[in-house]
Amino acid sequence: MHCTSRETARVLASLGTLGLALALYANSLAGDFVFDDHSAIQVNPDVRTNTPLSSVFKNDFWGLPLSHAESHKSYRPLTVLSFRLNHHLHGLWAPGFHAVNVAAHAGVCVLFFWACLGLGASLAPSLSASLLFASHPIHTEAVANIVGRSELFAAIFFLLALISYQRAGRKDTTTPSAWIFLTVALSAVSLLCKEQGVTVLGLCLVLEAKNFLLKPEKIVPVQSKNRISWTGHLLRSSVVLSAIAALLFIRIYLIGRGTPTFVDSDNPAAFSPHWKTRFLTYSYLCALNVWLLLLPSQLCHDWSMGSIPLVESVADYRILASLSLLAVTLTSCTLLARRVISHKRVRDCGWTELSRSFHAINSQGNKNLNNNNTLTVQKLTLFPTNTKKRPSNLLEWKRWGLRSKSSVLLLVSLSWVVIPFLPASNLFFPVGFVVAERVLYLPSMGFCLLVALSINSFRTKTRKNHAAIAVSLLVLVFSAKTVSRNSEWGTSRGIVTAALKTFPGNAKLHMSMGNILAQQGDRRCEMFYRNAIRLRPNYASAWTNLGLVLVNTDRPKEAEEAYRTALALKPDHLNGNTNMGHLCRLQGRWEEARRYFTSALARRPNLPTLHYFLGVASEEIGTQRDIEE
Template sequence: MIAELVSSALGLVLYLNTLGADFCYDDSRAIKTNQDLLPETPWTQIFYNDFWGTLLTHSGSHKSYRPLCTLSFRINHAIGGMDPWSYHLVNVLLHAAVTGLFTNFSRILFGDGYWTLLAGLLFASHPIHTEAVAGIVGRADIGACFFFLLSLVCYIKHCWTRSYSEGTWGWILGSGLCATCSMLWKEQGVTVLAVSAVYDVFVFHRLKMHQIIPAVYKRKNLPLLLSIGLLIFWGALLLGLRFYWMGNKPPSFSNSDNPAADSDSFLTRTLTFFYLPTKNLWLLLCPDTLSFDWSMDAVPLLKTVSDWRNLHTVAFYAGLLLLAYTSLKNPSKERECNGKNVTNGKLNTNGHNCLSEMEYKSMELKSYFVSKEENGIDKLLRQKLPLPSTEHIVVLSLSLLIVPFIPATNLFFYVGFVIAERVLYIPSMGFCLLITVGTRALYIKTQKRFLKNLIFFATAALIFFYGLKTFVRNRDWQDEEMLYKSGIKVNPAKGEAYMRLSRLPEAEHWYVESLRSKTDHIPAHLTYGKLLALTGRKNEAEKYFLKAIQLDPTKGNCYMHYGQFLLEESRLIEAAEMAEKAAELDNTEFDVVFNAAHMLRQASLNEAAEKYYKRAAELRPDYPAALMNLGAILHLNGKLLEAESNYLRALQFKPDDVITQSNLRKLWNIMEKQGLRTSKA
């Protein structure tokens, strides 16, 4: 228990200075403006809306279904209102609980001793957790991790008691329920079922890759096959229900959220998506540069094979495959037990007895349990199960690192971010275990006392600097100004907090600094152009808009910003030209197409405006504003029956819209004068 208490205390202390922080970043959408938190909103509505309070089946929803996390926010709101202190306190306490639970889980792998404590301290101090703990919406990741660990521990207990206890299926039921809760905190929680399967096959049963298929045909492995079958069934059921509940449609995101997904080049998408896990691993290894926002061009796209960053990608996957191969191949004669060297299961030099691979497989697990007749309950004896060897811990660590990260890889569906540090909260457990098992293996193989001391002090230094970085990073989350300022190096275009605060001279200073650090950063040119236009330097502003277009003529967003500028300057025909270019290039982006239609209408190009209003309505057929505007342009163009149809569709989604009602009454008056039949009741 000492290891758990020490690591939990460190996790608690490092984040105490966040308690005075304000709401930041996404907190406003998830908490301040989320109607699901208000007492007048039925609490059951939480289970029909996404994380931000939008109906899950709505086309504009991000499909982030996390009802248990939203429910915790609602309880926070009921107790403390909009005081951010209580929200931060829950996050910090939850992180401390997860840290203790992870340390306890590490004991299953390393036993009692320093290595378990090392794993716990690494997790407690890692700076990558700052966003999840200091940012209130990061509670989704912490809560998911909490139930993730509970599910995994329940399944491990199921493995230990399987075939020798009637209550073993209660453990697998508990594992399934905790996995469900984990998924309802955040989507990636469901991946614990796959990690549990890895533990059962490769750690508990110690099978190698070549042994899996033959094991299927052995009758003695029936309990294993039944357990894995239950995991697969439960995972498929959860995913199926999840997809059905969100309307059987994947989410859609703007190109600024995930530029690679919007690229027309298959090569660009492939190279970039393969590179991003490498970038995420580097954040775990060396969390020197952290940011709350990695969107837009924070990570420039890899467009050619000659991009030097591809070398990082090759090195990453080669190392990963090598590590997995060496862990899954036939075991060597020399093994480890509790951190001590042993050979062929004999006593080592320190007198510790360990089981060889064959002895472990053939041993009867009955000897590790007390029968019901003796004590009336099933419990472990003082003698414990042998600890996993280094190779088995590596396999489990890799699964913890990789499997929970798979939903963020864009492999199965596009996600709404480039990099999100809080997504690494669960995978960081695998990273901490890998560091621990690697350090242990190095420490054991090193014979000289000097080198052993060097390893010890290096590890202590790593924990110290991780903790120091975490403590310093917490200060960036005190308010939005500090948060945006800290992210300038990563995403120069988001230095615009000063602009929203109307502190224009300071905003201009940081825009200039941004462009100095990234001279080819398109969003920085666009946002600085808007600032120059706002301060009256129109000629200078136009140069920056044109420069953005020159940097990448294929980005419709650049033409749209320039078009807005031209519209404000009453250069309507030029603005309309830019709008059409933007809409043609980004014809799947609702905001771009919708705004282009507006600009064309203001330029009195009604036929062209009608074309893009129709396109916008196709992209979001249940969005009342799109239908109402389409009805209005059809009304102006004399297509009265079509106009009526779209007005009526708009009112189906928003019956109390005053503008649509007024337009429809005017339309009916015209239709009646022309002798046309109306749908008026």
């Protein structure tokens, strides 16, 4: 089969993107289990093959039943299945888990390149966008952190669904309905990998609008009643809207009526009683996420515990960031929309002039008429009469059409940034984080395409290489940051140390460093626990862990005070009740020990160790009573 130079260039571009993605994340293969990997993989019973396979589809991402009061309702069974397969093949060998993530990211980069081409972007901006995406440092959390696989798998099926929908809209497609239903099926699979996956259907609606705007205008004589055919666009849009409603209904049905349970430290704005504070804070967080895409210099794996203070007043200088984002977005959308609409105003030609042109050409036996007696604008070369920049010849028409096409692609790119971010925006429901870099994995695709198209728009005959140089510099800077960030993600201590440099006032980070040092037997852990308490005096978990350090260093009286403080702050604290029960057990205070173990069991009734120690305490109480009698 003959391969054209155009096809060869596309294949080489795909291979280049693939190679860059693999090279940049090669150093993440040596990484360990860090951050949420412990909860989602190491101690998650659903990952192990000795648990029933059906439990994967009954429990949430963290192994808790969806009906459990503490479940986060994150239903991602296909991602958990991939963890389970990893564990079946090589146990808890971290490099094997990391290899799947790196391969998945590389695959996403290649699919993204072909998706950009499918949108109508030329080779240069498509390649630029895919290289920027492959190297962007914001993706390190999704790739180097194993639990980020949910983002990667969702992105794979997101892009496959998008490409399938692009195929459905092509003129040479003989079975468009099959491609539409394949799109719906792939979006459902993406949803089962990560909640954001379903947003691909929203982007498909944008593509439908794009296809209509870029479709060659069909002008008909005045006598015709059906001037423009909307049937195909309406039918496809109706199917997509129905699919969105059906998938959301099924998901709500699967996770139950309950809502996720979060604490105020996860998302402080959600717990604010003032709507103005919530609105101002969420607006600022949107601007902050855009800033992270623009300048990913200060990254952090945990933005909770007051890392970002609430925006409580319009006098807060940070409101300027929100207003700037709003102004830039509205201005860009307005300018681009005006350019597209001016291109679309065929009716301004005047139906009288059109009718005369139609009859004149028809009388000459012109073959430009189609079966529906419809004449295309491109063949008549008719343009809006009230447009100041109206093309005067065929070459100008071509350039004018290309400018309109680039405007539509820029609007699609903006939509690609916004739509996948909506589930994390707090617009429809509060989420369990302030900022999470991993959720920017899908929106960053639109961002990278937007940047690539913008840079390419400045490309001229005299400045052909300027765009390539600009993209190359960005890729080099991004690549250096990505490789450096991967090394920080290699160990728990490395990622927390880096985070403390970014947010030294984050109590949870001090707590995490204390836990790491405690596991290593380093007594400096006490200092970090006390730092966490100093920054957040009502931090019950920090008081509990401090108490454990005090017990292990033969300071039982101080330990008991720490435990009692923790339980005063949170009476149902699992570790607080468990540790206090053990302290009472070691001191022979069996009645108190039983009471604390019972309280702990109320939180985790299926924990075998708690049942054991409760039985020991009950047995000792019975023995003491027998002796007394």
